[in-house]
Amino acid sequence: MRDKSAKLAKRRESLVAQATLQRDLLTESIKPWLMPLTLADRGLSILNFVRKHPVLILGGVLLSVSRSNPLGKYLRQGLVTWMAFRNLL
Incomplete structure (x- = not known):
């Protein structure tokens, strides 16, 4: 029973570390798109306001x-x- 808990704890620790790494990589890859996406979002908001x-x-x-x-x-x-x-x- 203790072996199973220890394996699960190690697995969880590994998955948390992997998720943190993936989150950091995703943040870095999105940075160049942040400003264009922000402008597009504002444009869509204005368009929706005009439609409503x-x-x-x-x-x-x-x-x-x-x-x-x-x-x-x-x-x-x-x-x-x-x-x-x-x-x-």
């Missing part, structure tokens, strides 16, 4: 265009009214 909230993006575009246009006052009022109505539903 198209009204906000459209509203921002309309407001930016409407500030230079005399019809801007009516566009802003219409957008606010539409968003309020949509939130009530």
